[in-house]
Amino acid sequence: MAFELREGIAVLERTPATFRALLGGLPAAWITCDEGPDTFSPFDNLGHLIHGERTDWIPRARIILAQGVTRRFEPYDRFAQSRESAGKTLAELLDEFTALRAANLDTLRSWNLAEAQFSLEGEHPALGTVTLRQLLATWVAHDLGHIAQTTRVMAKRYRDTVGPWREYLPIVNR
C-alpha cells in the first residue's frame, strides 16, 4: 500500500471530530473506565493523542526534513498524559486536541512535500532507521488505533452485562 499524503490527511483531520462525537458530553463512567492498572481510559487516550501532537509527529518530521548531523528522535513518553491532563476536563482536552491537530496539519500542508522527501530518514531511538513516509503513515494508523482502543475500553464495561452474547462480541474479550 503506497502512502498518499492527501489520503492520510483526510483521516488525520477527522480524528478530533470523531473523538468529540464519540465522547463529548458522555456520562463520566464512560470517560474514566479502563482495563486495569497502567491502561488507558478514554480520557487517557485523548491526552495521549494531545501529547503526540506536541512532541511526536511534527517534531520528528522536522528532524527528518532538516537532515542535520543528528537525526535521532527524542524517546516518546507513553504515560505523559497522566501529568499533562491532570485537572483538565474532557471538554478542555477535546478543544486542545482540535486546535493542536489543526495547527499541525497546517504545518504539514505548508511544507508542500515533494515525493522524494517521503523517503528521507531519521533515527528512532528503539526501531532504528525510519522514513518520513513511515512516520506519517504511523501517525494515521496510531489515530485509528486509539479510536479502536477507546471503544474497546468502553465496550468492556458491559462484558458481563451482555450475558451469552459475549461469545459474539470479540471486542469485550480482548
Add this chain to the structure above:
Amino acid sequence: MAFELREGIAVLERTPATFRALLGGLPAAWITCDEGPDTFSPFDNLGHLIHGERTDWIPRARIILAQGVTRRFEPYDRFAQSRESAGKTLAELLDEFTALRAANLDTLRSWNLAEAQFSLEGEHPALGTVTLRQLLATWVAHDLGHIAQTTRVMAKRYRDTVGPWREYLPIVNR
C-alpha cells in the same frame, strides 16, 4: 457492571455522529477497504448497523416486552447489508442510519421501562434464554465493536507502509 439505560442510550445516540465524523467525505479507498473475502469494509459496517436498526434490537425488544407464547427471535443475517446497501452512497447510509437510530431511541424512551422489565426474557435462536438487559447492553457493545472494526480495517491499509512501527501498532496486526 449493572446496566443503566441512561448510560447505554448516551452511547447509542452518539454512534451515527461518530460514523459521520470518521467516514463522511473520506476518499473512497478508505470506505471500501476490507480484510479479505467475507470481511466488512467501513461501508459494510455501516450497512450492517442499519440492518440491525431495522431487524434486530427494537424488534427483539418488542418480542421480549410482549411476553407472548413464543418469544423466539428471528435469526439475524450478518451479511444482509451486501443486498441492502447495493447502489447506495456512503452519505445515504449515514443519513439512513442517523434517522433509524433516532427513531429507535425515541421508541425505546417512550417505553419508560421499569426496573423489573429489564429482567424479562426472550429466546435467542442460538444462544438460548436472554434478558432485555442483556439485549440492550449488547446493542451498545455491538456499536462500539463496529467502530473499532471500522478503524481496524482502515489502519490495516498501512500495515506495510508504517515499516518498523508495525511492532508498536497492535491494530494493524489483528
